[in-house]
Amino acid sequence: xxxSAEAGQGTxxxxxxxxxxxxxxHLAGTPAVAARLxxxxxxxxxxxxxxxxxxxxxxxKGSSGGLAVKQALPYVRLVGESxxxxxxxxxxxxxxLTHQGRLAPGLVPAIVHHDHALALxxxxxxxxxxxxxxxxVAGTIYPAFVDHITTFMARTLFFSSDLALSAAEKKxxxxxxxxxxxxxxxxxxxxxxxxxxIAEQNRWTTPWLDAAAADIRADLDLHVAISRxxxxxxxxxxxxxxxxxHTGSIMVTDAETKVIDPExxxxxxxxxxxxxxxxxLLMAYFASAGHEQSPGDRAAFESWVLSTVDQVWSEFARKxxxxxxxxATGDAYPSSLFPGEAGAARLERERQVYVARxxxxxxxxxxxxIIRRILGLAHNIDFExxxxxxxxxxxxxxxxxxxRTLMVETASFTSIEAVTKxxxxxxxxxxxxx
Amino acid sequence: xxxSAEAGQGTxxxxxxxxxxxxxxHLAGTPAVAARLxxxxxxxxxxxxxxxxxxxxxxxKGSSGGLAVKQALPYVRLVGESxxxxxxxxxxxxxxLTHQGRLAPGLVPAIVHHDHALALxxxxxxxxxxxxxxxxVAGTIYPAFVDHITTFMARTLFFSSDLALSAAEKKxxxxxxxxxxxxxxxxxxxxxxxxxxIAEQNRWTTPWLDAAAADIRADLDLHVAISRxxxxxxxxxxxxxxxxxHTGSIMVTDAETKVIDPExxxxxxxxxxxxxxxxxLLMAYFASAGHEQSPGDRAAFESWVLSTVDQVWSEFARKxxxxxxxxATGDAYPSSLFPGEAGAARLERERQVYVARxxxxxxxxxxxxIIRRILGLAHNIDFExxxxxxxxxxxxxxxxxxxRTLMVETASFTSIEAVTKxxxxxxxxxxxxx
Numbered sequence: 001x002x003x004s005a006e007a008g009q010g011t012x013x014x015x016x017x018x019x020x021x022x023x024x025x026h027l028a029g030t031p032a033v034a035a036r037l038x039x040x041x042x043x044x045x046x047x048x049x050x051x052x053x054x055x056x057x058x059x060x061k062g063s064s065g066g067l068a069v070k071q072a073l074p075y076v077r078l079v080g081e082s083x084x085x086x087x088x089x090x091x092x093x094x095x096x097l098t099h100q101g102r103l104a105p106g107l108v109p110a111i112v113h114h115d116h117a118l119a120l121x122x123x124x125x126x127x128x129x130x131x132x133x134x135x136x137v138a139g140t141i142y143p144a145f146v147d148h149i150t151t152f153m154a155r156t157l158f159f160s161s162d163l164a165l166s167a168a169e170k171k172x173x174x175x176x177x178x179x180x181x182x183x184x185x186x187x188x189x190x191x192x193x194x195x196x197x198i199a200e201q202n203r204w205t206t207p208w209l210d211a212a213a214a215d216i217r218a219d220l221d222l223h224v225a226i227s228r229x230x231x232x233x234x235x236x237x238x239x240x241x242x243x244x245x246h247t248g249s250i251m252v253t254d255a256e257t258k259v260i261d262p263e264x265x266x267x268x269x270x271x272x273x274x275x276x277x278x279x280x281l282l283m284a285y286f287a288s289a290g291h292e293q294s295p296g297d298r299a300a301f302e303s304w305v306l307s308t309v310d311q312v313w314s315e316f317a318r319k320x321x322x323x324x325x326x327x328a329t330g331d332a333y334p335s336s337l338f339p340g341e342a343g344a345a346r347l348e349r350e351r352q353v354y355v356a357r358x359x360x361x362x363x364x365x366x367x368x369x370i371i372r373r374i375l376g377l378a379h380n381i382d383f384e385x386x387x388x389x390x391x392x393x394x395x396x397x398x399x400x401x402x403x404r405t406l407m408v409e410t411a412s413f414t415s416i417e418a419v420t421k422x423x424x425x426x427x428x429x430x431x432x433x434x
Numbered sequence: 435x436x437x438s439a440e441a442g443q444g445t446x447x448x449x450x451x452x453x454x455x456x457x458x459x460h461l462a463g464t465p466a467v468a469a470r471l472x473x474x475x476x477x478x479x480x481x482x483x484x485x486x487x488x489x490x491x492x493x494x495k496g497s498s499g500g501l502a503v504k505q506a507l508p509y510v511r512l513v514g515e516s517x518x519x520x521x522x523x524x525x526x527x528x529x530x531l532t533h534q535g536r537l538a539p540g541l542v543p544a545i546v547h548h549d550h551a552l553a554l555x556x557x558x559x560x561x562x563x564x565x566x567x568x569x570x571v572a573g574t575i576y577p578a579f580v581d582h583i584t585t586f587m588a589r590t591l592f593f594s595s596d597l598a599l600s601a602a603e604k605k606x607x608x609x610x611x612x613x614x615x616x617x618x619x620x621x622x623x624x625x626x627x628x629x630x631x632i633a634e635q636n637r638w639t640t641p642w643l644d645a646a647a648a649d650i651r652a653d654l655d656l657h658v659a660i661s662r663x664x665x666x667x668x669x670x671x672x673x674x675x676x677x678x679x680h681t682g683s684i685m686v687t688d689a690e691t692k693v694i695d696p697e698x699x700x701x702x703x704x705x706x707x708x709x710x711x712x713x714x715l716l717m718a719y720f721a722s723a724g725h726e727q728s729p730g731d732r733a734a735f736e737s738w739v740l741s742t743v744d745q746v747w748s749e750f751a752r753k754x755x756x757x758x759x760x761x762a763t764g765d766a767y768p769s770s771l772f773p774g775e776a777g778a779a780r781l782e783r784e785r786q787v788y789v790a791r792x793x794x795x796x797x798x799x800x801x802x803x804i805i806r807r808i809l810g811l812a813h814n815i816d817f818e819x820x821x822x823x824x825x826x827x828x829x830x831x832x833x834x835x836x837x838r839t840l841m842v843e844t845a846s847f848t849s850i851e852a853v854t855k856x857x858x859x860x861x862x863x864x865x866x867x868x
Binding site: 230 | 595596601602604605606608609612613615616618619622627630631654655657658660661664665668669670671672700765766767768770771772773776777780781784
């Protein structure tokens with residue numbers, strides 16, 4: 001086992017940032033890769049396509065197949081060398097991806113090659129998949145998404161938790177991801193702190209949202225709520241979470257769903273992943289009004305999105321509880337304490353209490369994920385592609401308003417339908433910008 | 435840094451169980467130790483006194499000073515080689531003790547020497563201190579105890595938490611104790627599981643408590659409650675806890691208090707330590723009736739014990755909150771989110787909410803610690819020294835009854851005074867054994 005400390009924070013010797021020629025040589029020297037690509041290495045097409053914030057991403061195609069090759073840079077790509085970020089994230093991403101591939105086969109890209117020193121991973125090329133967020137902006141409906149994402153979440157969150165692992169296995173697993181704290185720190189700052197205070201990197205759709213941003217920076221009830229969520233993120237080692245499960249980390253076709261980019265993975269609260277999916281669907285819903293060509297032309301899409309929110313939660317909860325019934329090999333809730341029919345019935349009631357608590361966490365984290373995308377550093381194209389800034393701000397203000405309520409009045413939302421109802425009621429709300 | 439994995443679970447090469455002559459040679463070869471003991475090594479008196487369950491403990495005295503020397507055995511001393519237990523616990527104990535010594539100076543024994551290979555630690559000899567539990571059985575009042583134990587708990591629990599540490603520091607600290615899972619497993623089994631089911635190692639004061647034990651094995655509401663507490667123990671990485679903070683792990687004089695034996699230390703829930711202290715005081719209270727020479731002759735002691743329970747909680751909470759006000763260098767509850775007078779006031783209210791939640795945890799864990807001492811493997815002399823088994827069972831039944839209520843109706847106890855009131859009301863309750 002590579003321990004967290006060995007995985008290290010420094011630059012491994014042998015690391016260099018690869019240009020196209022370097023990459024071609026490296027891949028040509030890796031038989032599994034060369035075989036998969038096919039044909040002579042000098043004929044492979046190599047294109048750097050990274051549009052993410054952190055890494056280099058190359059698409060490599062040969063005569064018989066293609067690969068996506070991701071190399072971590074020792075700094076945040078979006079910002080440059082002034083914001084260093086450890087290469088060890090490639091190690092943790094590889095560890096998480098391997099783990100998820102075992103638990104949720106077919107729902108993450110297959111790994112073809114990993115080079116620790118180069119902080120490089122070559123994966124199956126996902127074609128013709130697109131980033132789900134782009135599809136949602138275009139108003140595309142993904143009929144298989146609910147089933148796939150809920151299987152991914154239920155299985156990865158359940159099988160890495162105390163419900164499935166022995167305490168010893170889980171403690172070792174926690175330790176193996178403990179070194180990924182630089183990536184966690186990004187979340188801690190950009191999601192749980194900066195949007196609620198003056199911070200240089202914050203931005204929002206100005207001038208329309210100036211007042212809303214100021215309100216949120218002055219809203220002490222909200223600050224208490226986000227601080228409780230942050231504490232949960234810091235101290236609740238429930239399971240191995242993806243840690244960045246937004247619709248930009250999901251690639252889709254009509255029939256397939258692949259979760260990518262688990263470099264933020266660590267042992268944290270389950271609700272963070274579930275909340276991320278719910279939040280990004282809710283943002284797609286609110287952004288939809290900004291992408292209409294004519295009033296109401298995306299009504300079917302919007303209806304699908306909200307029904308997807310409902311189903312993501314309900315199907316996730318159903319699958320999670322089903323796994324708990326049949327695969328409870330962990331040290332938590334020992335079956336010997338719930339014998340017979342009466343015991344089984346009591347444990348079943350407790351499972352419902354457990355998922356109700358998890359739902360509360362997911363609602364709170366969903367709210368946090370919405371607020372950070374509107375007032376923090378990293379925005380998303382759902383809103384950003386709405387060119388009319390007043391219209392964009394209107395969409396964003398609706399999402400913000402929902403998020404504030406979800407975070408401060410979490411306990412009043414006792415079902416996912418209450419969340420989607422609140423969203424629907426805000427669909428035509430006009431914020432008073434004037 | 436020695437990582438959890440390096441600290442390992444195997445037997446380090448160089449380990450051997452020391453007899454008196456081996457120990458004399460080893461200590462004589464350690465200049466700091468030899469200087470402290472004074473005089474020729476062959477004149478040192480060495481006595482093995484270990485009356486604990488796990489280790490060898492030697493008292494070594496020379497012409498100028500004394501030491502307590504603790505060596506871990508590769509098995510549970512109480513049971514023998516059939517129950518192996520990793521020597522790495524000596525490493526974790528040394529790590530925890532060093533850490534506690536820094537955070538709570540004077541409240542733990544000073545370490546004079548540690549030998550990793552031998553799983554051996556030499557500490558200052560505590561004289562004329564006695565194990566607090568023995569003093570409580572004798573009806574001794576310890577006027578300085580509240581101040582000392584609350585300082586110990588407030589400082590160790592606060593300064594290892596997210597309120598004092600950066601997230602990166604805390605994750606590394608979690609990892610450094612993750613390897614101590616064999617000791618955690620003892621707690622998980624003996625406290626959180628076995629007393630609630632048929633288990634070979636369980637024992638209780640029979641026949642008097644047979645019915646009570648059976649009731650607890652059939653009490654599904656209680657099983658849900660203990661399972662929630664177990665899950666918290668497994669997944670709530672709040673701070674470095676002592677992990678075994680009963681009155682047998684505390685040595686006292688009138689004026690001094692020293693916390694020993696942190697070999698169960700790991701990152702767990704704060705309430706586990708606080709609950710352990712409360713539980714053991716409550717058991718001393720209920721056991722007291724069994725140690726009367728004449729009715730009421732321990733009334734002053736009993737009154738002191740209950741008032742100590744009140745004060746242990748209230749002083750702990752006061753000191754913990756005071757540290758949070760003045761020493762909040764951690765990543766949780768960032769001060770920038772609570773600016774100005776209004777922010778300070780709102781954060782102060784949240785601190786009270788935080789300790790109220792911690793109180794609930796402590797009440798639940800206290801109940802768990804009581805039940806395990808009456809129905810599980812490890813009992814305590816508070817009850818065991820009551821020779822009249824019917825009288826002992828009466829005392830135990832009162833404690834059990836309180837514990838059941840504390841665990842299942844935790845939320846109804848909103849103050850420590852409610853807990854001590856409930857205890858006082860049970861002082862003369864006669865269980866219906868006939």
